[in-house]
Amino acid sequence: MVRGAMKKIFFCFLTLITIISYAKTLEYPVRFAVIGDRTGSAQPGIYEEIVAEIELLKPDFVITVGDMIEGPSDDTIEINRRWKEYKSLIGTLSMPIYFTPGNNDIWDNLSLLFYKRYASKPYYSFDVKGVHFISLDVSRYYNSTEIPQEQINWLVNDLKKNKKAAYTIVFYHKPFWADEIAAGKPDTLHTIFKNYGVDAVFNGHVHSYFSGKIDGILYTDVSTSGGAGDVGPTGLLYHFTWVTVDNNGISIAPIKINSVLPWDEVTISDVGNINKIYNSGITFENTIYVNDDFSVTDTIFIVKIINPNTDVALEDTLNWTTNESWSIKPQSLLVKVTPNDSAIYKFTVKNKKKLYLVPELSMRFPYAKDKTYEVKKSLPVARQIYCYQTTKPPVIDGKISEPFWQKPVYKLFSPDGGQVKIDSTYFCFAHDDKNLYIATLCQDPKVDSIITKAVKQDDAVYSEDCVGYFFVPNRDSGTIYQIYFNPNGVVFDQKIKENGNIADREWNGTYEAKTFKGKDFWSIEARIPLEQLNAKVVQGQEWGVNFRRKQPRFKSTADWQVPIQYDPKSYGLLIMK
Numbered sequence: 001m002v003r004g005a006m007k008k009i010f011f012c013f014l015t016l017i018t019i020i021s022y023a024k025t026l027e028y029p030v031r032f033a034v035i036g037d038r039t040g041s042a043q044p045g046i047y048e049e050i051v052a053e054i055e056l057l058k059p060d061f062v063i064t065v066g067d068m069i070e071g072p073s074d075d076t077i078e079i080n081r082r083w084k085e086y087k088s089l090i091g092t093l094s095m096p097i098y099f100t101p102g103n104n105d106i107w108d109n110l111s112l113l114f115y116k117r118y119a120s121k122p123y124y125s126f127d128v129k130g131v132h133f134i135s136l137d138v139s140r141y142y143n144s145t146e147i148p149q150e151q152i153n154w155l156v157n158d159l160k161k162n163k164k165a166a167y168t169i170v171f172y173h174k175p176f177w178a179d180e181i182a183a184g185k186p187d188t189l190h191t192i193f194k195n196y197g198v199d200a201v202f203n204g205h206v207h208s209y210f211s212g213k214i215d216g217i218l219y220t221d222v223s224t225s226g227g228a229g230d231v232g233p234t235g236l237l238y239h240f241t242w243v244t245v246d247n248n249g250i251s252i253a254p255i256k257i258n259s260v261l262p263w264d265e266v267t268i269s270d271v272g273n274i275n276k277i278y279n280s281g282i283t284f285e286n287t288i289y290v291n292d293d294f295s296v297t298d299t300i301f302i303v304k305i306i307n308p309n310t311d312v313a314l315e316d317t318l319n320w321t322t323n324e325s326w327s328i329k330p331q332s333l334l335v336k337v338t339p340n341d342s343a344i345y346k347f348t349v350k351n352k353k354k355l356y357l358v359p360e361l362s363m364r365f366p367y368a369k370d371k372t373y374e375v376k377k378s379l380p381v382a383r384q385i386y387c388y389q390t391t392k393p394p395v396i397d398g399k400i401s402e403p404f405w406q407k408p409v410y411k412l413f414s415p416d417g418g419q420v421k422i423d424s425t426y427f428c429f430a431h432d433d434k435n436l437y438i439a440t441l442c443q444d445p446k447v448d449s450i451i452t453k454a455v456k457q458d459d460a461v462y463s464e465d466c467v468g469y470f471f472v473p474n475r476d477s478g479t480i481y482q483i484y485f486n487p488n489g490v491v492f493d494q495k496i497k498e499n500g501n502i503a504d505r506e507w508n509g510t511y512e513a514k515t516f517k518g519k520d521f522w523s524i525e526a527r528i529p530l531e532q533l534n535a536k537v538v539q540g541q542e543w544g545v546n547f548r549r550k551q552p553r554f555k556s557t558a559d560w561q562v563p564i565q566y567d568p569k570s571y572g573l574l575i576m577k
Contacts, residue, residue, distance in 0.1 A: 029246035030129045033059045034171075034220075036240065037067035037204045038086070039104045040227035043238075047226035048089055050240050053255075057242070060128055061095050065204030065222050066102020066139065066173035068119070071111060072460065074453065079111065083118040098126065098135060102173040102204065106139040123151055125158050131245050132165035134158060136172035136189075144176045144188040152188070159196035167199045167245055175203035175221045181214055182268050193217055200250050202241070209236050209254055212268035220252055220263070233274055233373040234265055273367040276308045278375060281365050287380045288349055289573075296351035301328075301379070303345045303361070307337040312366045314338075318345070319362050325354035328379075335363060355381065356417025356562065383561055383572035385409050385545070387429040387436070389537075394430070396525050398489075398516030400439045404430055408441070412549070412558035420558045422551040425467075427560070429574060431537050434530055440467045441523040442487075442549055450522065451552050454490045457508060461485070461492035465551060467524065472544030472568040473535035480544075480568055481509070481533055487522045489513045500566025509533075537576050544571035 033054045038047045054062055069082040090097055099119040106112050106122065115122065122137035136155065141147050162168065170193065180187035193201065200218040207229035211220045222241045223229065231237045239256040252263040285302035307314040314337040320328045327350040337343050349359075359379045364372040390404045408426035413419075423443040430437040442465075444450060450465040461484045462468065468484040480496040495507040513526035530536060535543075548559040557564075561572045 028129065029244050030131050031059045031242070031244050032128075033057065033062045034202050034222050034241040034243060035062060035064045036222040036225035036227075037065070037102065037104075037207060038089075038224075038226040039067045039070040039102075040207060040224070040229075042070060042226050043228060046238050049257075050225045050238070051090055051092060053257075054240060055092055055094065059095060059242075061098060062090075062093060063098040063133070063135070063171060063202075064100050065171055065202055066100045067104040067204060067227060068099065068102065069105055071104040072107040074110070074460070076110070076114075079114050083114055087118060098133070100135045100171045100173060100204075101137050101139040103139045106137065108140075123154065125162070127162075127165070130166045132162040132168045134168070134170045136170065138172045138174050138176070141174075144180060144190075145186075147188065152192070156192060156196070159192070159198070163197065167250065168197060169200045169202070169243075169245075169250070170198055171202045173203060174205045175219070177201070177203075177212075177214065177219050178206075178210070178221065178268065178271075182212055182219075190214065190217070200243075200252070208232055208266075209239070210266045210268055210271045211252070211263055218250060218252065218263075219268075223254070232266055233270070233367065233371065234261075236261065236265060270368055270371070273308070274373050277365045277367055277373055280306050280308065281375050282306075282361065282363065282377050284377070284380050285344075287382050287569075289382050289384060290351065290355060293353050294351065294355040295353045296349060296381075299349045301347045301349045303347065304342055305335055305337055305345065305363075306342040307339060307365070309366060310340050312339060314365060316364045316372075320347075320359050321362065322359045323354070323357060325352045326350070326359045326379075328359055349379070355383075356413060358417075380569060381561075384575060385429070385572065386575050386577045387431050387543075388577050389539075390430050390432055390437070393432060393435065393527070394437055394439075394525060396512045396514050396527055398514040398523050398525050400428070400441055400523050400525060405439050409560065412560055413562050415557055415559060415562055415564070417562050421556040422549065422554045422558050425549040425558050427467075427547055431530075431576060433537065436471075436528045436530055436533070436535075436537075437525070438469065438528065439523070439525045440549070441521055442467065442551075443521045444551070445520045446553065447517055447520060447522055449553065450487050452486045452488050452490070454486055454488075454492070457491050457493070458505065459490060459492065461490055462550065463552075465522075465553075466492075466549070468548050468550070470544075470546040470564070470571065471533060471574070472571060473530075473533050475542065475544050475568060478568045479534075480566060483509065483511075483528070485513055485515075485524050485526065487515050487517065487524070489515045489524065496566050499568075539576060541576040543574040543576070544568045545574035546571045 068086050101122050106115050125134045181190040194215045203221045207224040209223035239254045242253045242255050244251040254261045283304040318335045319332045329348045358381050362376045364374045367373045388406050394402045405428040408428045410426045414421050426441045428439040454461045466484045466486045471481045482494050484492040493509050495504040509532050511526050515524045546561050548557050550557045
């Protein structure tokens with residue numbers, strides 16, 4: 001009797017264990033879709049198409065990695081409109097959608113209020129079928145150390161409370177890990193994730209797809225789902241990412257139209273190889289200087305090709321794409337470079353007075369087994385202008401009346417290198433031993449309708465009527481001083497290093513600047529002390545320079561040399577006379 005009773009209890013216990021185990025199994029699978037950035041120059045129709053595809057797949061839920069609206073803006077009506085537009089785009093989804101804030105969604109306290117109204121709390125967590133999900137807010141921070149302690153404390157406490165979750169998955173906009181932990185640098189978030197058992201992390205922001213497994217954590221950066229971007233090395237651009245969580249673990253697949261791709265489509269090591277190829281695979285050994293009429297006489301141009309691969313030979317055809325104005329000989333040639341070696345090639349360049357579009361060189365490099373990456377680089381051309389010496393400083397009144405304002409520069413281009421779409425603009429430059437002087441006259445028959453909302457230094461001057469300058473006093477150092485003025489003389493400025501990778505917005509110059517408004521124009525004069533540009537003027541000295549005018553009424557700009565970049569090698573010359 002006792003033995004029979006014990007046997008019955010034993011089988012009841014086994015049955016209970018089986019039921020519990022089966023119930024746990026029924027929690028899975030969890031299937032969800034991760035949508036990448038929509039903005040950063042949203043491309044019409046792309047996001048809507050991705051939303052429609054996701055709806056057909058019927059995941060358990062959808063989550064974004066940020067940049068859902070176009071920011072920034074200080075116009076509350078416009079911010080409200082942008083959020084309503086976005087909510088209408090996702091209105092066809094029949095499943096829950098969760099949001100992660102990007103830098104185009106939250107950029108200040110005002111935008112935070114709108115985010116809370118239309119999206120969610122900036123950081124929060126939720127659970128689906130035993131899986132714990134966390135969405136963090138890194139919208140206004142540039143690295144993991146800048147995240148406020150309040151949010152870090154919340155994250156640690158949330159992970160502690162949910163340590164029994166079957167899996168924990170985290171979302172935040174900017175992939176700090178790619179620049180920090182993957183590069184051997186400390187990463188506050190990664191340390192926390194490793195200590196508290198996070199299984200996977202998803203990001204966006206950079207508009208390209210890559211992945212990496214670090215300390216057992218699956219990191220995935222989702223490419224753009226509608227914002228402007230470049231096609232990745234395998235042809236991947238617009239997509240969303242499909243994730244399945246079940247008893248076998250976490251499966252991740254980027255999905256573009258009519259195709260499902262493997263999680264390791266582009267690995268962090270692939271990105272490293274591609275970056276090496278892009279940065280050093282093709283090096284231009286000299287610059288093509290153009291005459292005032294944009295002509296170029298027969299000039300020898302030298303290209304250095306480097307094969308950074310240690311085990312794969314480089315063999316491909318180098319091609320120049322030109323228009324009817326430019327001539328490059330030879331226009332194509334076969335390139336062969338052994339592993340970890342380089343070769344020099346020479347070309348003859350000529351131009352018939354039409355500057356843009358400049359010739360483009362293209363060639364494919366191997367970066368992994370059976371994978372190649374096409375490098376395209378434009379011929380480096382440089383215009384030349386003069387900065388005239390004056391012994392008598394100008395009266396800074398905005399009227400540009402002094403006789404030494406000589407030979408204004410007025411031949412400008414639209415950003416695509418075509419005909420200027422805005423009103424005529426004239427730039428002048430002068431100097432003495434201690435100061436750089438700039439003067440610009442901007443014609444505008446509707447001068448009363450110009451847009452000037454900025455009121456203090458470092459407000460968003462660059463988004464309204466303005467003129468902007470990029471100075472590189474020391475071309476070897478590569479430090480760029482970017483300075484914008486609006487028609488009220490309000491300035492935005494910053495110091496830029498390492499081809500735009502480091503932007504110091506805390507740097508502020510001191511300027512004497514005055515503007516003047518006429519019947520059909522506005523103008524500005526400014527004195528910029530050379531000392532704050534860490535510069536001294538020497539006769540014949542060559543600065544790197546570029547400059548532009550923005551005119552929102554035409555939704556365009558007029559640029560001296562295009563495209564405007566943060567690469568000082570792409571700038572023209574300001575020659576001290």
